[in-house]
Amino acid sequence: MKIALLADIHSNLEALSACLDHARREGAEGHAFLGDMVGYGADPRAVLDLVMEHAARGALVVRGNHDDAALEEAGDEGMNLAAKRAAAWTREVLLPVHRTFLAALPFHIRHEGLYLVHGSASAPEKHVYVTDARAASASLARSGGASWVFCGHVHEPALYYTVGGARPLPFKPVPGVAIPVPTRRQWLAIAGSTGQPRDGNTAACYAMLDPDRAVLTFHRVPYDWETAARKILAAGLPERLAVRLRRGE
Amino acid sequence: MSKLPDVGDELDGYRVTGKLHAGGMGVLLTVEAPVDPGFPLVMKIPRLGYGEPAEAVVSYEVEQNVMSVLQGPHVPRYVAAGDLAVQPYIVMELVEGECLKDRVDRIPLPVDEVATLGAAVATALRSLHQQEVVHLDVKPSNVVLRPSGEAVLIDFGLAHHAHYPDLLAEESRNPMGSAPYISPEQVLGVRSDPRSDLFALGAMLYEFATGRMPFGSPTGPSGLRRRLHADPVPPRAIRKEIPEWLQEVILHLLEPDANQRYATAAQVAFDLGHPDQVVVTERGKRMMRAGLGTRLRRWIKAKGMEPEAVIRPSAQLANARIVLAAVATTHTNEALFQAQRDAVRRLLASDPESRLACVTVVKPSSVAGVETEDDVATTQAIKNLVHLRHWAEPLQVPVATISFHVLEGSDPAATVLAYARANAVDQIVIGAPPPDLPLRALMGTFATKIAAEAPCTVTLVRPPAPGRE
Numbered sequence: 181m182k183i184a185l186l187a188d189i190h191s192n193l194e195a196l197s198a199c200l201d202h203a204r205r206e207g208a209e210g211h212a213f214l215g216d217m218v219g220y221g222a223d224p225r226a227v228l229d230l231v232m233e234h235a236a237r238g239a240l241v242v243r244g245n246h247d248d249a250a251l252e253e254a255g256d257e258g259m260n261l262a263a264k265r266a267a268a269w270t271r272e273v274l275l276p277v278h279r280t281f282l283a284a285l286p287f288h289i290r291h292e293g294l295y296l297v298h299g300s301a302s303a304p305e306k307h308v309y310v311t312d313a314r315a316a317s318a319s320l321a322r323s324g325g326a327s328w329v330f331c332g333h334v335h336e337p338a339l340y341y342t343v344g345g346a347r348p349l350p351f352k353p354v355p356g357v358a359i360p361v362p363t364r365r366q367w368l369a370i371a372g373s374t375g376q377p378r379d380g381n382t383a384a385c386y387a388m389l390d391p392d393r394a395v396l397t398f399h400r401v402p403y404d405w406e407t408a409a410r411k412i413l414a415a416g417l418p419e420r421l422a423v424r425l426r427r428g429e
Numbered sequence: 430m431s432k433l434p435d436v437g438d439e440l441d442g443y444r445v446t447g448k449l450h451a452g453g454m455g456v457l458l459t460v461e462a463p464v465d466p467g468f469p470l471v472m473k474i475p476r477l478g479y480g481e482p483a484e485a486v487v488s489y490e491v492e493q494n495v496m497s498v499l500q501g502p503h504v505p506r507y508v509a510a511g512d513l514a515v516q517p518y519i520v521m522e523l524v525e526g527e528c529l530k531d532r533v534d535r536i537p538l539p540v541d542e543v544a545t546l547g548a549a550v551a552t553a554l555r556s557l558h559q560q561e562v563v564h565l566d567v568k569p570s571n572v573v574l575r576p577s578g579e580a581v582l583i584d585f586g587l588a589h590h591a592h593y594p595d596l597l598a599e600e601s602r603n604p605m606g607s608a609p610y611i612s613p614e615q616v617l618g619v620r621s622d623p624r625s626d627l628f629a630l631g632a633m634l635y636e637f638a639t640g641r642m643p644f645g646s647p648t649g650p651s652g653l654r655r656r657l658h659a660d661p662v663p664p665r666a667i668r669k670e671i672p673e674w675l676q677e678v679i680l681h682l683l684e685p686d687a688n689q690r691y692a693t694a695a696q697v698a699f700d701l702g703h704p705d706q707v708v709v710t711e712r713g714k715r716m717m718r719a720g721l722g723t724r725l726r727r728w729i730k731a732k733g734m735e736p737e738a739v740i741r742p743s744a745q746l747a748n749a750r751i752v753l754a755a756v757a758t759t760h761t762n763e764a765l766f767q768a769q770r771d772a773v774r775r776l777l778a779s780d781p782e783s784r785l786a787c788v789t790v791v792k793p794s795s796v797a798g799v800e801t802e803d804d805v806a807t808t809q810a811i812k813n814l815v816h817l818r819h820w821a822e823p824l825q826v827p828v829a830t831i832s833f834h835v836l837e838g839s840d841p842a843a844t845v846l847a848y849a850r851a852n853a854v855d856q857i858v859i860g861a862p863p864p865d866l867p868l869r870a871l872m873g874t875f876a877t878k879i880a881a882e883a884p885c886t887v888t889l890v891r892p893p894a895p896g897r898e
Binding site for chain 2: 343344346354357359
């Protein structure tokens with residue numbers, strides 16, 4: 181059963197829809213949402229409606245720091261001004277049903293060799309960034325021996341892998357290439373951001389795991405960022421958040 | 430791990446018919462598949478398990494990974510692999526032909542043979558690099574020549590594929606590969622540079638041409654590091670019958686700094702196929718190793734030598750292309766010539782490492798062997814060569830990156846296409862049939878055929894119609 185892994189959707193309905201379409205065509209049967217479903221973007225309700233639909237059908241969902249901030253103001257600690265303004269706006273527009281859903285989400289999930297977390301397994305509720313091999317190593321060490329650790333938080337796709345006893349090595353995945361990820365090693369994959377890519381490429385990121393064949397594919401999906409950016413401006417959110425989508429930064 | 434299968438045994442449906450080789454790293458068995466694939470098969474079983482080095486498992490994984498995605502005549506065809514948890518093996522095409530290590534018994538080899546072998550291996554490396562793979566263990570025992578003369582690279586246990594996490598990229602690992610052949614950057618732990626394979630090819634050609642290894646067969650790290658700054662004894666100082674052009678090619682391949690080496694395998698194959706077009710520099714003429722001062726400077730530089738940023742093999746190829754300009758020297762059409770030059774100039778401007786091959790086709794001289802006819806043919810060839818050079822002159826391309834070829838053939842399009850295929854041309858620039866040409870039908874056929882059958886991009890150049898400017 182192929183599982184589509186989506187992280188950091190950030191209320192970007194256009195990006196989420198494009199990725200879900202793509203994943204369906206690629207044969208995804210399961211879904212995992214790696215946190216930060218909301219924040220930054222203009223469609224928190226529509227995005228959460230979609231995620232909740234998938235969750236009702238068995239999708240795995242973990243909570244991110246922007247999801248925390250959408251529940252209570254204390255959750256936006258450490259965020260920049262634009263993010264705080266977007267979080268405050270999100271708190272206003274969310275319906276009780278969305279808040280109930282977010283509040284019930286776990287910070288990490290262990291499921292058949294998979295470990296899902298928004299930041300690092302080293303402290304799931306603290307949302308630690310995995311930006312280098314040392315952080316990846318710490319996350320893998322606390323994953324309870326999972327073969328596949330999937331996370332988001334960092335918006336650029338990356339794959340860390342263990343060889344021998346040394347620190348994991350970083351790899352920059354090439355979109356569309358099916359990478360063998362045999363369970364005899366540990367792998368930590370950062371799916372890349374669906375709703376706010378930051379590597380200079382505007383296309384939305386997601387990854388697809390085929391657990392039976394043990395292969396992982398990182399995908400890039402072009403989407404209508406024009407509309408997503410326009411909605412951000414129309415909602416009165418900071419202009420900077422719209423510009424980011426146009427530039428992929 | 431289970432016991433190794435024997436002759437007569439069956440493994441996942443493959444029946445073992447013979448034992449080819451049993452070595453330190455594993456065994457090679459000939460096998461038969463339940464359904465005949467149409468070519469003979471070999472099963473490679475790695476020696477894994479207790480007491481065997483951990484690298485053996487990783488190396489097996491790498492080989493299986495890389496082989497399963499490689500295509501083309503220059504690698505053994507991949508058929509299947511066994512489950513690593515049960516019994517690892519790779520079933521692949523048994524390449525029937527001569528292993529190049531058999532030629533080592535006869536070294537030094539004649540110059541022509543060295544060039545032919547070198548061009549065949551370079552062509553195979555080009556195919557590999559285009560597929561994002563660096564072999565990293567190029568040596569005579571890892572090359573098999575098919576009866577057609579095509580080279581096949583075998584043993585991908587140390588290879589690097591840019592699309593996959595490099596399982597052999599452990600930070601503090603000792604350099605891997607065969608000491609006499611590995612490149613300086615490999616000694617430093619770099620595994621992603623296709624030019625490392627070109628260095629190894631250079632070491633191989635040096636061995637074939639001179640009968641010696643350019644850097645001996647060092648066993649320790651300091652011996653290996655010597656190639657970061659030392660240059661080998663010039664081949665001509667060992668065997669004076671080695672021509673300057675071949676020494677030029679070999680030493681160009683053995684440059685310690687990868688940036689000073691040939692940029693691509695295709696360019697190496699091109700030079701080895703056109704000795705008369707190799708521009709001989711000081712490299713080809715020198716009869717002594719560099720002076721003490723130069724070596725000292727290089728040694729100091731090597732001390733602080735840091736591996737460069739990772740590059741994808743195909744990115745390297747994209748910057749060093751071979752452009753073919755097919756020039757119809759017999760039809761004087763200055764406007765078309767100019768338009769074709771402009772197109773070529775723009776192509777070359779974007780990547781300075783590109784090469785330009787200027788080609789024209791003449792009818793074959795009808796009766797060979799008759800002296801007067803030969804003379805006529807030679808005169809005609811020279812005349813065409815003069816025209817070609819004249820066409821290219823305004824481009825002011827550096828002499829080392831341009832070559833001129835008068836090809837013989839009754840079908841000009843087929844002749845140009847064959848040349849493009851044989852020389853791994855990346856782009857062909859041809860003129861469109863001009864409207865006022867009496868031979869329009871013929872030229873039209875030429876352009877159509879080139880566009881339809883070329884193994885690469887084709888640019889069809891047409892000068893602006895008169896009066897429209």
